[in-house]
Amino acid sequence: MPADAPTTPTDETNPGSRLLEGLTEQQRLATRTLEGPVLVLAAAGSGKTRVTTRRIAYLIERGEPAWSILAVTFTNKAAREMRERIERTLIEAGLASGTPRGLICTTFHSLCARLLRRYADAAGLPADYSIYDTADQLTLVKRVIAGLELSTTNFPPRSVLSSISNAKNELIDAEAFERQAGDFSTRHLARIYKGYEAGKRQAGAVDFDDLLLLTARLLGEDATVRRECQDRWRWLLIDEYQDTNRAQFVIASLLAGTREERGRDPNIFVVGDPDQAIYSWRGADITNILEFEERFANATVIPLGENFRSTAPILGVADTLIRQNRQRKHKDLFTSTQGGSRVEVTLCRDEGHEASLVVDWFKRFGEEGLDGEGRPLAWRDMAVFYRTNALSRAVEDELRRSGVPYVVVRGTAFYQREEVKTALAYLRLAANQSDDVSLTRVVNTPTRGIGKASLAAAQQFASERGLPLFEALRRAEEIPSVSARAANGMRAFVAMVDSWTGAGTFMGTDVAASLRDLAERVIEESGLEAHYRKLAAKQAEGEEADASRVENLEELVSSAAAFEEDYDPADDPMRFDEAMTGDAGTAGVPDLLGVLRAYLESVSLVADADLESSEDGAVTLMTLHAAKGLEFAAAAIIGLEEGQLPHSRAHTSEADLEEERRLCFVGITRAMRRLHMTASRYRTVRGVSERTIPSRFLEEIGTEHVTLSDQSDPFAGIEGTGMGAASSPRRLGTGGPRELSSADEVERAAAGDKLAAGLAAGTTVRHPRFGIGVIETVSGGANARAQVNFRGIGLKTLVLEYARLEPVD
Numbered sequence: 001m002p003a004d005a006p007t008t009p010t011d012e013t014n015p016g017s018r019l020l021e022g023l024t025e026q027q028r029l030a031t032r033t034l035e036g037p038v039l040v041l042a043a044a045g046s047g048k049t050r051v052t053t054r055r056i057a058y059l060i061e062r063g064e065p066a067w068s069i070l071a072v073t074f075t076n077k078a079a080r081e082m083r084e085r086i087e088r089t090l091i092e093a094g095l096a097s098g099t100p101r102g103l104i105c106t107t108f109h110s111l112c113a114r115l116l117r118r119y120a121d122a123a124g125l126p127a128d129y130s131i132y133d134t135a136d137q138l139t140l141v142k143r144v145i146a147g148l149e150l151s152t153t154n155f156p157p158r159s160v161l162s163s164i165s166n167a168k169n170e171l172i173d174a175e176a177f178e179r180q181a182g183d184f185s186t187r188h189l190a191r192i193y194k195g196y197e198a199g200k201r202q203a204g205a206v207d208f209d210d211l212l213l214l215t216a217r218l219l220g221e222d223a224t225v226r227r228e229c230q231d232r233w234r235w236l237l238i239d240e241y242q243d244t245n246r247a248q249f250v251i252a253s254l255l256a257g258t259r260e261e262r263g264r265d266p267n268i269f270v271v272g273d274p275d276q277a278i279y280s281w282r283g284a285d286i287t288n289i290l291e292f293e294e295r296f297a298n299a300t301v302i303p304l305g306e307n308f309r310s311t312a313p314i315l316g317v318a319d320t321l322i323r324q325n326r327q328r329k330h331k332d333l334f335t336s337t338q339g340g341s342r343v344e345v346t347l348c349r350d351e352g353h354e355a356s357l358v359v360d361w362f363k364r365f366g367e368e369g370l371d372g373e374g375r376p377l378a379w380r381d382m383a384v385f386y387r388t389n390a391l392s393r394a395v396e397d398e399l400r401r402s403g404v405p406y407v408v409v410r411g412t413a414f415y416q417r418e419e420v421k422t423a424l425a426y427l428r429l430a431a432n433q434s435d436d437v438s439l440t441r442v443v444n445t446p447t448r449g450i451g452k453a454s455l456a457a458a459q460q461f462a463s464e465r466g467l468p469l470f471e472a473l474r475r476a477e478e479i480p481s482v483s484a485r486a487a488n489g490m491r492a493f494v495a496m497v498d499s500w501t502g503a504g505t506f507m508g509t510d511v512a513a514s515l516r517d518l519a520e521r522v523i524e525e526s527g528l529e530a531h532y533r534k535l536a537a538k539q540a541e542g543e544e545a546d547a548s549r550v551e552n553l554e555e556l557v558s559s560a561a562a563f564e565e566d567y568d569p570a571d572d573p574m575r576f577d578e579a580m581t582g583d584a585g586t587a588g589v590p591d592l593l594g595v596l597r598a599y600l601e602s603v604s605l606v607a608d609a610d611l612e613s614s615e616d617g618a619v620t621l622m623t624l625h626a627a628k629g630l631e632f633a634a635a636a637i638i639g640l641e642e643g644q645l646p647h648s649r650a651h652t653s654e655a656d657l658e659e660e661r662r663l664c665f666v667g668i669t670r671a672m673r674r675l676h677m678t679a680s681r682y683r684t685v686r687g688v689s690e691r692t693i694p695s696r697f698l699e700e701i702g703t704e705h706v707t708l709s710d711q712s713d714p715f716a717g718i719e720g721t722g723m724g725a726a727s728s729p730r731r732l733g734t735g736g737p738r739e740l741s742s743a744d745e746v747e748r749a750a751a752g753d754k755l756a757a758g759l760a761a762g763t764t765v766r767h768p769r770f771g772i773g774v775i776e777t778v779s780g781g782a783n784a785r786a787q788v789n790f791r792g793i794g795l796k797t798l799v800l801e802y803a804r805l806e807p808v809d
Contacts, residue, residue, distance in 0.1 A: 276665070
């Protein structure tokens with residue numbers, strides 16, 4: 001680090017800074033507490049991004065060089081927005097004319113890709129390694145399974161990859177996995193893991209999980225690399241810390257360093273909310289944030305509980321719900337703005353009725369505005385959330401019937417479309433001729449007369465000699481079983497790729513002058529564009545699928561051009577020290593290859609959340625997981641039933657149930673002004689209408705901030721509903737929605753207790769449909785239910801009011 005680096009500022013420096021204006025007292029505290037480990041417990045809507053960006057600007061104002069600051073988050077979208085906000089903040093404060101050179105706001109995966117490029121030799125990787133996406137991983141693992149003569153029925157490729165991913169997130173490599181393998185199945189899985197790793201090594205490739213695993217290993221084992229990174233980044237900031245897995249925690253800890261390494265407590269600043277930890281299925285470990293003070297001594301904990309997004313009733317419901325969880329750090333959730341409409345909870349007849357109620361609710365806002373203010377609410381300010389994608393179908397149907405525009409956050413993202421992936425595979429092969437997966441994807445697309453048998457012979461030739469497949473194609477005449485036509489096709493293919501890359505040197509007059517030119521040449525000279533134009537010409541009038549594929553290829557060229565325009569060579573990891581020293585130096589990498597590698601990394605590392613963006617003027621439909629980090633003026637959460645939310649998988653684990661509750665909490669806190677939560681008495685599953693149990697979360701949100709409406713009875717309430725209704729039949733109503741009183745609830749709770757009293761865990765019972773079973777759990781109260789394990793059927797959760805269970809002597 002330069003000798004003239006400024007001394008570390010303290011939180012007492014310049015308390016009158018303009019950067020502290022407009023912040024609450026707690027936000028100011030989080031901005032100015034600079035020394036040592038800091039944990040900010042940021043409630044939903046509490047302005048955490050504002051605090052992080054102000055803190056970075058505050059550091060720069062205090063004289064800290066921008067290159068000494070590293071901010072890490074989980075999506076490229078979030079990182080981009082953070083950079084833009086920092087730039088805007090600095091400009092408004094008169095501190096800079098743009099983003100300071102050397103400041104890094106990035107994702108964990110992008111950071112690791114950068115470090116592994118720079119320290120490729122130390123990490124045991126080629127500098128031009130490829131990053132495999134899910135499709136590439138599946139291709140390779142299927143090949144490994146076949147090569148081991150195992151069945152994909154017994155070892156489904158996606159399940160295998162999931163197991164490998166889970167192991168890597170726990171920093172368990174193939175050798176360690178093999179040592180731990182005990183049973184028959186796990187031993188075979190270990191063989192696949194080893195073969196998969198060998199295949200990637202031969203191709204000079206890594207997968208997403210390798211980026212984390214290899215970086216954690218590199219930082220942990222190489223003291224020189226670790227020290228260089230710690231000297232570079234004196235200030236480490238991590239957003240969404242509750243979503244980190246073990247590998248990310250280790251990387252963060254090694255970058256932060258210890259008191260012994262630093263000579264002081266590490267300056268690690270993390271922001272997160274245990275109440276929004278909903279990604280354990282991705283490997284996220286909530287204990288990373290719950291045990292932060294234990295892992296980083298002398299840590300300062302700052303709660304941000306004031307919500308600037310939602311109304312008081314919405315926050316009241318959210319707070320009442322989340323207090324049911326035990327795995328959390330409590331903070332008061334509140335807003336300074338009083339008033340607001342109560343949260344609406346409606347019990348519907350079925351999914352069709354549910355959809356019509358929600359759409360009518362939106363249409364009212366679209367015509368009248370919110371709370372009678374007379375200004376119509378835009379469709380883009382409304383959203384529907386659900387636990388699983390299948391629940392969107394009925395709402396989609398109703399929106400179409402009603403003529404309401406909508407967009408579903410799902411579908412095939414741009415970089416995952418077939419024609420785009422194929423074009424990218426050509427570019428990846430240009431960057432790395434050892435990438436056999438990319439090569440096999442494109443070698444005969446469009447067709448070049450290289451049949452499966454000839455390609456298999458070339459693969460065998462390469463395997464026997466330890467060559468990349470591309471080199472085997474170059475020596476096609478040496479492969480006896482390859483036909484003359486196939487050999488000509490192979491040589492022509494190699495010559496084409498060589499013409500793009502200068503035979504791998506990226507030097508010479510024939511090599512493209514820019515990334516845009518290279519992308520355009522690849523699309524044209526590979527024959528992809530002509531291939532899709534030909535298909536489009538053959539289509540019947542009015543069909544646009546293949547015509548749009550040509551447009552997608554054109555858009556890829558635009559994407560490459562836009563990336564190149566914004567590309568800063570200082571961001572090349574091989575030029576790691578330029579921002580610190582001001583010396584560009586020589587990286588030994590041709591400019592075109594450098595920008596090509598950076599571009600391929602950028603499109604490989606696009607996260608799911610980066611693809612989740614609604615279109616203007618359309619109601620957004622998305623899963624609760626996808627909704628995290630977003631906000632809408634009016635939101636509906638549908639499908640609040642046992643087995644849906646909470647999901648059926650959560651019934652046997654308290655930890656899983658708490659995560660489902662956090663997921664519901666996340667959905668509730670996406671709503672800014674109006675929230676509608678719905679459950680259906682019946683829901684169609686595989687074409688059969690099945691009785692449901694309202695979610696326990698509807699009880700747990702309390703009644704203080706809720707308006708409860710039972711519309712589940714087509715005859716306005718002949719009998720109880722299973723939520724807020726008595727067990728005995730009611731008199732006929734008037735046909736309108738029925739408000740439920742506290743007397744109703746007391747009556748129904750007493751009836752539920754009476755039903756549960758006659759049953760106990762371990763009792764053998766008979767059901768008229770499911771036959772003989774044994775009760776595993778039973779609960780009374782307003783939603784009295786039992787879990788019964790039926791012979792030959794398995795575990796079923798039943799509402800006692802309707803179950804007709806008979807004890808068997």
